[in-house]
Amino acid sequence: MLLKDSIYQGDCLEILSSCPNSFVDLIITSPPYADQRANSYGGIAPDAYVEWFLPISEQLFRVLKPTGTFIINIKEKVVNAQRHTYVLELILAMRKQGWLWTEEFIWHKKNCHPGKWPNRFRDAWERLLQFNKSKQFNMYQDSVMVPVGDWAKARLKNLSETDKLRDNSKVGSGFGKNVSNWVGRDKVYPTNVLYLATECANKAHSAAFPIDLPKWFINLFSQPGDIILDPFLGSGTTALAAIQLSRHYLGIEISEQYFQLAKSLLEKESSQLSLFESTI
Numbered sequence: 001m002l003l004k005d006s007i008y009q010g011d012c013l014e015i016l017s018s019c020p021n022s023f024v025d026l027i028i029t030s031p032p033y034a035d036q037r038a039n040s041y042g043g044i045a046p047d048a049y050v051e052w053f054l055p056i057s058e059q060l061f062r063v064l065k066p067t068g069t070f071i072i073n074i075k076e077k078v079v080n081a082q083r084h085t086y087v088l089e090l091i092l093a094m095r096k097q098g099w100l101w102t103e104e105f106i107w108h109k110k111n112c113h114p115g116k117w118p119n120r121f122r123d124a125w126e127r128l129l130q131f132n133k134s135k136q137f138n139m140y141q142d143s144v145m146v147p148v149g150d151w152a153k154a155r156l157k158n159l160s161e162t163d164k165l166r167d168n169s170k171v172g173s174g175f176g177k178n179v180s181n182w183v184g185r186d187k188v189y190p191t192n193v194l195y196l197a198t199e200c201a202n203k204a205h206s207a208a209f210p211i212d213l214p215k216w217f218i219n220l221f222s223q224p225g226d227i228i229l230d231p232f233l234g235s236g237t238t239a240l241a242a243i244q245l246s247r248h249y250l251g252i253e254i255s256e257q258y259f260q261l262a263k264s265l266l267e268k269e270s271s272q273l274s275l276f277e278s279t280i
Contacts, residue, residue: 004227007251009259012231015252016059023063025226028214028238030073046079049086050093057094067138069221070131081119094131103130111197143219145187214241222247236262243269
């Protein structure tokens with residue numbers, strides 16, 4: 001049986017079989033992209049990606065609580081001058097498996113270096129797909145609210161009569177807004193586009209994401225004391241974020257090198273936390 005606040009080295013499909021049903025509150029992970037990180041993980045051919053991932057997502061479905069959420073960071077690659085469809089195929093296959101594809105977030109890499117190829121420009125964004133087991137899942141939207149912004153100072157100063165009602169779109173789209181709803185607000189809900197730099201403190205992993213990425217989702221979909229799982233732990237960023245936000249963590253990493261790196265990072269963080277708590 002797997003224990004919380006622990007990481008395990010090995011194949012996540014095998015190790016997850018020892019995890020109890022409905023054990024974790026949130027899953028955040030970034031599995032190897034098709035044909036990427038071949039030196040670290042061997043690489044999975046795009047045409048075989050869905051077949052490779054479905055047994056893993058079946059285990060993740062089992063260990064996730066009914067009220068939990070699964071966030072997967074993934075991106076298509078270009079094959080023979082066109083985007084491969086393995087991400088789209090995976091979404092459809094997971095829906096058949098019982099998952100609800102609830103939302104899609106975009107991570108905009110705001111410091112991405114420019115570049116071009118013969119038929120395209122450099123990617124500056126990645127997908128973060130949200131899956132759930134049921135329509136009723138835990139979501140704490142107030143925890144990720146953002147400042148309303150300077151636009152509100154002038155826009156909300158003198159409201160027209162139209163601003164005080166639902167003003168439907170003039171193009172017939174069905175969308176509308178009541179501008180007066182923003183009066184007196186210091187914070188508002190964010191969009192589903194996350195603007196985060198690609199830089200992170202960990203330079204030893206080839207594909208580490210910034211710690212603010214898992215932190216944002218941990219705040220949105222969990223509470224202190226919940227268990228956060230990353231079945232492709234890498235250098236331990238998700239687990240580190242969980243510790244810093246007073247959550248429990250569970251991690252699995254197949255690479256011995258990255259497992260040892262994550263272990264060292266988490267031990268250091270835990271010792272610093274213990275030292276801090278002892279001085280309070």
